[in-house]
Amino acid sequence: xxxxxxxxxxxxxxxxxxxxxxxxxxxxxxxxxxxxxxxxxxxxxxxxxxxxxxxxxxxxxxxxxxxxxxxxxxxxxxxxxxxxxxxxxxxxxxxxxxxxxxxxxxxxxxxxxxxxxxxxxxxxxxxxxxxxxxxxxxxxxxxxxxxxxxxxxxxxxxxxxxxx
Amino acid sequence: xxxxxxxxxxxxxxxxxxxxxxxxxxxxxxxxxxxxxxxxxxxxxxxxxxxxxxxxxxxxxxxxxxxxxxxxxxxxxxxxxxxxxxxxxxxxxxxxxxxxxxxxxxxxxxxxxxxxxxxxxxxxxxxxxxxxxxxxxxxxxxxxxxxxxxxxxxxxxxxxxxxxxxxxxxxxxxxxxxxxxxxxxxxxxxxxxxxxxx
Numbered sequence: 001x002x003x004x005x006x007x008x009x010x011x012x013x014x015x016x017x018x019x020x021x022x023x024x025x026x027x028x029x030x031x032x033x034x035x036x037x038x039x040x041x042x043x044x045x046x047x048x049x050x051x052x053x054x055x056x057x058x059x060x061x062x063x064x065x066x067x068x069x070x071x072x073x074x075x076x077x078x079x080x081x082x083x084x085x086x087x088x089x090x091x092x093x094x095x096x097x098x099x100x101x102x103x104x105x106x107x108x109x110x111x112x113x114x115x116x117x118x119x120x121x122x123x124x125x126x127x128x129x130x131x132x133x134x135x136x137x138x139x140x141x142x143x144x145x146x147x148x149x150x151x152x153x154x155x156x157x158x159x160x161x162x163x164x
Numbered sequence: 165x166x167x168x169x170x171x172x173x174x175x176x177x178x179x180x181x182x183x184x185x186x187x188x189x190x191x192x193x194x195x196x197x198x199x200x201x202x203x204x205x206x207x208x209x210x211x212x213x214x215x216x217x218x219x220x221x222x223x224x225x226x227x228x229x230x231x232x233x234x235x236x237x238x239x240x241x242x243x244x245x246x247x248x249x250x251x252x253x254x255x256x257x258x259x260x261x262x263x264x265x266x267x268x269x270x271x272x273x274x275x276x277x278x279x280x281x282x283x284x285x286x287x288x289x290x291x292x293x294x295x296x297x298x299x300x301x302x303x304x305x306x307x308x309x310x311x312x313x314x315x316x317x318x319x320x321x322x323x324x325x326x327x328x329x330x331x332x333x334x335x336x337x338x339x340x341x342x343x344x345x346x347x348x349x350x351x352x353x354x355x356x357x358x359x360x361x362x
Binding site for chain 1: 184188192193196197200201206210213214217218221222295296299300303314317318319323324336339340342343346349350353356357360
């Protein structure tokens with residue numbers, strides 16, 4: 001194995017992530033190459049130094065903020081949600097149905113009673129209208145102008161007569 | 165027996181909010197640390213981590229366990245972090261020119277001045293702090309993608325294949341990326357590496 005081929009394997013070797021056969025190849029090269037052996041040692045030192053970087057803890061408010069943002073998310077619904085009645089909609093629909101049934105049951109009785117009253121009132125008014133003697137001898141009606149003949153409704157220019 | 169991440173996510177998909185809470189407890193610390201090391205600002209790291217969890221929650225209905233949960237989770241986190249770093253790069257350069265010189269700070273978290281009281285061996289404490297600062301700065305100086313690769317490799321201990329999926333590159337390209345990153349770190353940390361080797 002050449003030094004250039006070692007480049008892609010050196011880190012995996014340091015990590016211990018090489019297959020057995022690859023590891024043996026690398027170790028064979030390292031036994032004969034001081035430069036690569038030095039690099040392996042220095043890579044090990046670097047990874048060890050990186051362990052010294054301290055971790056930070058998320059602030060106390062972190063979880064609260066995440067929960068608040070998640071709670072503020074709109075509820076996602078699939079297309080099938082259209083077929084799933086919500087309790088409020090079901091309640092409103094039930095009330096509407098009950099109201100419709102009640103009105104349908106009550107309406108014929110109300111209309112029958114109303115029609116009887118209307119008939120009675122009309123009959124009273126009809127008595128006045130049927131009194132032909134009163135109408136024919138009613139003086140104010142005699143002063144009314146004679147009805148206009150149909151052929152006089154238009155003038156010679158074809159414009160309708162206009163009475164002021 | 166603890167449920168796997170995939171099982172928890174499938175339970176979240178089925179409407180179990182408690183499973184989402186378990187995922188939150190399981191991954192908040194690694195996620196915040198990963199993002200903190202990427203963007204170098206604690207508050208921004210927490211904001212981004214919240215966004216990651218929110219995106220996971222939003223995507224629950226479409227979740228299909230085709231890959232590891234961690235791969236998916238850190239892919240979201242990495243994309244958000246890389247976008248944030250790129251968006252803020254110009255702003256950070258302006259700030260760094262005008263920023264007042266302060267004591268060593270963990271990206272703005274200033275250390276208390278009574279360190280002598282807390283640390284009887286002040287000299288040793290300062291040496292350790294300088295050492296940590298040097299390591300942190302060496303990581304910070306890496307290009308974003310190399311930095312993400314190192315953080316996922318070193319701190320999340322993900323497989324090469326998973327990191328390659330997260331960074332959307334081939335496994336071979338990832339190995340090359342990691343090699344270059346560790347080479348840079350080896351050079352940057354040469355004084356510490358030499359001491360470590362003794």
